[in-house]
Structure formats: structure tokens, C-alpha cells
């Protein structure tokens with residue numbers, strides 16, 4: 001029997017909801033239903049951070065805090081979690097984050113400041129060291145166009161020096177533990193929202209369901225609602241499914257559940273593929289990485305999805321689950337623009353990445369901004385070079401064709417050849433012939449072609465520092 005309501009903690013009170021539209025976002029719920037208007041709407045597409053809220057989840061008997069974009073998070077994904085909004089922080093007296101913002105002149109415009117405060121709150125509650133790198137990471141999804149970041153960064157450095165006010169951590173922990181994790185189906189005006197906690201229930205309900213949408217972070221899917229004003233019927237939320245949320249490291253392969261958030265993948269991947277892990281630090285923003293999944297990137301199948309060229313270059317496979325499970329090499333998964341081998345009522349269960357410690361992996365993401373930006377061009381190179389000869393080589397490009405595409409002719413030319421300037425120059429001539437990229441708002445055709453050549457040259461320049469983390 002499926003439950004017909006969700007339960008979660010809004011700030012410090014447990015609430016249950018069953019009667020709202022299944023497409024309701026957390027932002028609209030806060031502002032329209034609860035009059036909690038401290039959480040702002042700027043872009044409604046996950047870009048600006050004005051809507052940042054924090055979600056607390058039970059992990060190993062502790063609460064782990066993650067910042068999210070409330071504008072693109074669906075309300076019914078909150079079951080079993082704590083949602084913290086900016087109104088919760090001042091509890092009798094100001095929170096250390098708020099004190100620091102005042103004392104260090106970090107409070108700028110009223111639109112972005114609540115979201116910035118929530119990113120800082122998340123950092124504070126997770127007890128993250130205020131290093132330069134960590135501060136940039138936590139602020140990567142909060143855009144300011146009025147003043148700049150220096151007073152905000154100063155506030156972050158100072159926030160740990162203030163004493164905290166009342167803290168209801170133990171109370172929240174107890175409440176979180178008390179919420180039952182039953183499977184859920186909410187129905188509202190012929191639309192349904194499903195939450196499953198294991199594969200069995202999901203497979204059963206997802207089969208034969210027409211007009212259905214899989215959902216993990218919603219960082220692509222929610223834009224259908226917030227930007228295109230579509231009504232999504234039959235949403236299947238995979239983010240709470242324990243069989244799809246895991247990272248398993250075996251001797252020869254890494255297996256990642258399709259709904260595992262990118263921010264959980266980054267530290268685990270670092271030991272095996274540091275350049276891949278480092279590239280993920282530029283995947284959207286902290287808020288996006290806390291929600292987005294590999295299953296969602298593969299499901300969207302955008303030619304500029306950042307994980308796709310790397311996964312192909314690493315010879316990864318995916319397990320596709322329908323009534324039965326089947327394995328598909330990612331080399332064969334993409335058919336045409338956003339069209340893949342995934343059939344109706346199938347979903348991606350897991351991603352299998354072979355471990356190869358002898359090869360060199362380069363992940364080059366070229367975008368207009370470092371943080372929170374989509375690639376214009378992406379190139380992943382996976383090479384085995386012995387005595388200066390390419391023994392194996394895979395070059396995969398994103399943003400250069402309608403699907404993430406292997407540079408077959410270029411790599412065939414280089415294989416068994418010497419890794420020298422002459423051969424790289426010839427490869428540069430081949431790669432521009434091999435691709436016919438499009439012009440769009442991100443980059444012109446000429447720019448993309450030139451960049452593909454430059455990246456091959458960059459690979460050559462990095463030859464003497466082959467394990468460099470430059471990406």
C-alpha cells in the first residue's frame with residue numbers, strides 16, 4: 001500500500017502534505033502557501049541562487065546539510081528531510097552567519113542576500129573550513145552583479161568567530177529519525193507523484209505508465225515547468241531510491257547508482273580519476289551538484305552534458321532497467337539529438353566505469369564562466385602512451401555535434417604514432433574536417449572548430465606534465 005502524503009520538517013516543525021499540485025516547486029510552496037517570502041525568485045531556472053534554501057538529511061546518524069535551488073526542486077521530493085529557510089536562522093538572537101554579514105558589511109542587495117546567507121549557513125552547519133577554495137565552492141551558485149564578493153568572503157571568514165544562538169539539532173535529529181520511509185503516491189487532478197525507496201516497487205509502478213517522467217534533481221526536468229509552463233503528469237522520483245543511490249568501488253570498476261548526487265561522487269572519484277573529479281567541481285554550482293545526477297545527465301542526453309564525453313572516453317557502460325536489465329556500452333547509447341537507446345518505461349539503473357590506472361585522462365571544459373556555466377566545447381582524452389607512442393587513445397567531444405561524439409578519424413590517425421608536435425599538428429587538421437559544429441548563443445561554429453584544435457595542442461603542451469590537474 002502506497003502512502004498518500006509526504007512528511008518533512010519545515011524549519012523545526014514536522015508537517016505533512018498531500019493536497020498540492022504535483023508540479024509544485026519548493027519556492028512556490030514557501031512563498032504562496034506558507035508566506036515565507038525570505039526565499040526569493042530571481043531566474044526560476046537554477047542560475048542565480050536567490051532562492052537558495054538548505055535541506056538536512058539523515059546520514060550515518062547525523063544531519064548532512066545541502067544547499068538547493070528551491071525554484072527547481074519539486075516539493076514532494078522533501079519526504080523525510082528537513083527544509084531550512086532564511087526565516088529559521090534568527091532564533092531569539094541572530095545566527096553567527098547573520099552577525100558576520102552585518103559586522104563585515106556583507107549584506108548587499110535584499111534580493112541575493114537571503115540566498116547567500118543560506119549558502120553560508122550550509123557551510124557553517126557542515127563545519128567546512130573557510131579556505132579560499134571552499135568559499136568559492138559554496139558561493140558558486142549565488143550571483144551578485146551589484147557590488148562583488150569581497151565583503152561576503154570576509155563575512156564567511158569571520159562567521160566562525162561568533163557564538164551560536166539556540167540550536168535545536170537534537171530535536172531535529174529525533175524528528176527526522178521518526179519519519180517513516182514508505183513508498184508514496186500523491187494524486188492531484190489526474191497527475192501523480194511517486195516516491196519509491198527500492199527497485200522492486202519502482203519497476204512495478206513504472207511499467208506501462210503512460211506520459212511519465214523520471215525525476216532526480218530536477219535541474220533539467222523542472223525547467224519544463226518553470227520555463228515552459230508544462231504540466232508534468234506521472235512523476236517518478238528516484239532520489240529517495242536506495243537501490244539507485246550508491247557508489248561501489250570494486251577492484252576493476254566503479255559502479256555509481258544513477259540517482260547519486262554529483263556532490264557525493266566527487267570525493268569518491270578523486271582517487272581514481274582526479275581530473276574527472278576536478279571537472280565535476282565546475283559542473284553547475286554547489287546547489288546544482290547537490291541535486292543533479294549522472295542518470296539525469298544521461299537521461300537528458302544533451303550534446304553539452306559534461307559527464308558524457310568523459311564516461312564515453314573511459315569506456316563506461318550503463319545498466320538499463322525495464323522488466324529485465326540489460327547492459328549498453330555508452331559508445332552506442334546516443335542515437336541522434338537527445339535520442340538514445342533508452343526505451344519507454346526503461347530507466348538507467350547504474351553507470352559502470354572501468355578503473356584504469358595506467359592511462360592519462362584529460363577533461364577539458366570550455367565555457368564562458370568558470371562556475372555555473374554550460375560548456376561551449378568539451379573534450380575528454382583517455383590515452384595510453386608508452387615510449388612516446390599512443391598505444392590506445394579515445395578522444396570524445398561535447399558541443400561539436402548533435403550528440404557527444406568520438407573523434408574517430410583523429411584518434412585513428414594518432415594511434416600507434418609518436419606523440420610529437422608534427423603528429424599533433426596533423427591531428428589538428430583532421431579534427432576540423434571531422435566535425436561540423438553549429439553556431440548558437442554559446443559559441444560560433446568557427447570558435448568551436450578552433451577550440452577543438454587548440455585542445456589537442458594543449459594536450460601536447462601538457463605532455464611533460466601529463467598528470468597535471470589542469471582541466
Ligand SMILES: Cc1cc2nc3c(=O)[nH]c(=O)nc-3n(C[C@H](O)[C@H](O)[C@H](O)COP(=O)(O)OP(=O)(O)OC[C@H]3O[C@@H](n4cnc5c(N)ncnc54)[C@H](O)[C@@H]3O)c2cc1C
Nearest residue numbers: 046214216217218219220221284293295296297299306348
Ligand atoms: C543552473 C544550471 C547549471 C547546469 N550546469 C551544468 C553543467 O555544468 N554541466 C552539465 O552537464 N549540465 C549542467 N546542467 C544540466 C543538469 O544539471 C544536468 O544535466 C544534470 O546532470 C541533470 O541531473 P538531474 O538529476 O537534475 O536530472 P533531472 O532534471 O531530474 O532529469 C533530467 C532528465 O533525465 C531523465 N532521467 C533522470 N534520471 C534518469 C534515469 N535514471 N534513467 C533515465 N532517465 C533519467 C529525466 O526524466 C529527465 O528527462 C545545469 C543545469 C542548471 C539548471
Ligand code: FES
Nearest residue numbers: 042043044049071
Ligand atoms: S530563482 Fe534563480 S536560482 Fe532559483
Ligand code: FES
Nearest residue numbers: 109112144145146
Ligand atoms: S547582492 Fe544582489 S546583485 Fe549584488
